[in-house]
Every structure is written in C-alpha cells, then in structure tokens.
Amino acid sequence: MEEVATVIGQRLRRAPAGKIITPKEFLSLGSRTAVDKTFSRLAACGKAIRVARGMYVAPQESEFGSYPPPAGKVVSSYGQITGERIVPSGARAANNLGLTTQVPMEELFLTTGKARTLMLGRRKVFLKHAPSWQTAMPNSKAGEAIRAISHMGPQRAASFAKAVRSKLTTSEWKQVSKMKSRVPPWMVNAINEAELAN
Numbered sequence: 001m002e003e004v005a006t007v008i009g010q011r012l013r014r015a016p017a018g019k020i021i022t023p024k025e026f027l028s029l030g031s032r033t034a035v036d037k038t039f040s041r042l043a044a045c046g047k048a049i050r051v052a053r054g055m056y057v058a059p060q061e062s063e064f065g066s067y068p069p070p071a072g073k074v075v076s077s078y079g080q081i082t083g084e085r086i087v088p089s090g091a092r093a094a095n096n097l098g099l100t101t102q103v104p105m106e107e108l109f110l111t112t113g114k115a116r117t118l119m120l121g122r123r124k125v126f127l128k129h130a131p132s133w134q135t136a137m138p139n140s141k142a143g144e145a146i147r148a149i150s151h152m153g154p155q156r157a158a159s160f161a162k163a164v165r166s167k168l169t170t171s172e173w174k175q176v177s178k179m180k181s182r183v184p185p186w187m188v189n190a191i192n193e194a195e196l197a198n
Contacts, residue, residue, distance in 0.1 A: 004029045005038045012048055012058040018073025020055045020081060021048075051078070051118050068120035071107045075118070075125065084113035085135045086127065090151025093144035097167050099160070110135050110147070133182040141168055142175035146183065149190055157190035165194045 008026055015021060023035045039056055042048040048056045049068055057074055059066035068074075072088070079086040087093075089108040094100045107123065110130035118125040134150055137143030145164045152160040165173055177195065180188045 004034055005041070008035075008038055009042065009047060012042070012056070015058050016073075017060055018057060018069040018077055020051060020057055020074065020077040022054055022056070022081070024054070049119075049121060051120065052116070055081075055118075057120075068123060071109075071118075071120060071123070071125045074120060075109050075127070078118065078127075079111075082113055084111045085132075085138060086111045086113075087135050087138045087143065087147065089128075090134075090147040090149075094148040094151060096144055097141065097148055097164065099148060099163055099167065133179060136179065136182070137175060140175070141172045142179075145172070145176050146179055146187075149187060150183075154186040157186060158193045161190040161194035162197050165197075 004026065007029055008021075011021055011025075023032065023039055026035045026038075029035065039048060039050075043050045043056065046059065046066060049059055050056055051074060055078070057069055057077075060069050075086050078084075086109050088096070089104065089110060091100075091102075091104040091108070095103055107125045109125070109127050111127045112132060112135050113127070113129065115129045116127050118127065134147055135143075136146065145168060149157050149161050149164055164176075168176070177191060180191055183191075
C-alpha cells in the first residue's frame with residue numbers, strides 16, 4: 001500500500017498543471033480498491049484534488065499555500081481523455097475579443113460531449129453540451145467570433161457581428177463567413193449584415 005501511495009504521489013507532483021490522473025493508470029501496482037483508497041487518502045490530506053469520479057489533479061503550491069490549477073488546463077486534459085472538443089463559453093469569447101469588459105463569474109465551457117460539472121476544490125466548472133458549430137475552430141479568433149455572436153442571441157446578433165468583424169483580420173473574418181453553411185439562419189443574417197456594413 002505504501003508503494004502504491006509513493007508512486008501515485010510522485011506522479012501527481014511531476015504532472016503538468018491541470019493534468020488529470022486516473023486510478024486505472026496504476027492498476028499494475030495493486031487492486032482497484034487499494035488504488036482508489038490511496039487516491040481518497042491523498043485527496044483527504046490535500047495532496048490531490050478530486051475533479052470528478054475517477055479523475056484527480058495535483059494542487060499547485062505557492063508561499064500562501066496550495067490552490068487548484070487553472071480551469072482551462074483541467075478542461076483541456078479532460079477533453080484529451082474523453083475525446084471531446086471543449087471551448088470557452090460565448091461570454092468568455094466576447095471578453096477575450098475585447099467586446100465586453102465584463103468577466104464571466106461562472107466558469108462555463110462548451111463541449112461536444114455530455115453536460116457535466118467538474119470540481120476544483122470549492123469551485124464548480126460547468127461543461128455544457130453544444131452543437132458542433134459552436135465548438136468549431138478552437139483556439140482561433142474566428143471560433144471565438146462565432147461563439148461571441150451566438151452568445152448575444154437573435155435580437156442583438158447583427159449589431160454585435162459588426163463589432164466582432166472590426167476585431168478580426170480579413171483572413172479571420174473569411175473563416176467566420178465560411179461557417180454560414182453550418183450556423184442557424186439568424187446567425188447567417190447577422191454575418192451577412194456585418195459584411196454589407198463594411
């Protein structure tokens with residue numbers, strides 16, 4: 001049991017920030033019950049954080065104590081494990097593009113998988129199922145533009161799309177325009193109006 005705890009503890013300490021570690025990675029060291037109990041003990045003493053059932057991350061350390069890793073890194077690791085495409089919410093995309101100064105209080109991400117809640121200590125990280133067009137082009141301004149316009153809804157989409165276009169390069173906006181075959185009609189109208197206004 002001590003050997004199991006030592007190996008798991010070392011793996012947690014060496015893992016990159018937000019990297020999810022699972023009990024099944026250590027079944028060669030002992031029974032599932034023994035491994036699960038080891039993770040539970042490490043979580044109870046603050047050496048691991050239980051993100052979801054069978055998923056743990058190491059806390060980060062500072063001179064003020066330990067704290068959970070950034071939600072984005074944990075969600076990225078979760079996506080690698082599950083094979084889901086996960087992106088920041090439309091509200092976060094709007095903030096990233098400088099279209100609003102309001103920072104979303106809720107940690108919300110859009111996923112191609114099932115909706116679920118991850119825990120980072122006392123913080124909740126929400127994964128909301130979204131259609132594939134909302135999660136398209138991750139890590140790009142064009143993808144953020146689509147999510148930001150979508151977040152505004154049908155009533156405000158047209159005016160917001162014009163503001164979004166002013167934040168993008170010509171090539172980035174071309175990527176947005178190519179999405180017209182995949183987005184809802186009201187999004188198509190908003191994108192068309194932004195193009196006509198320029």
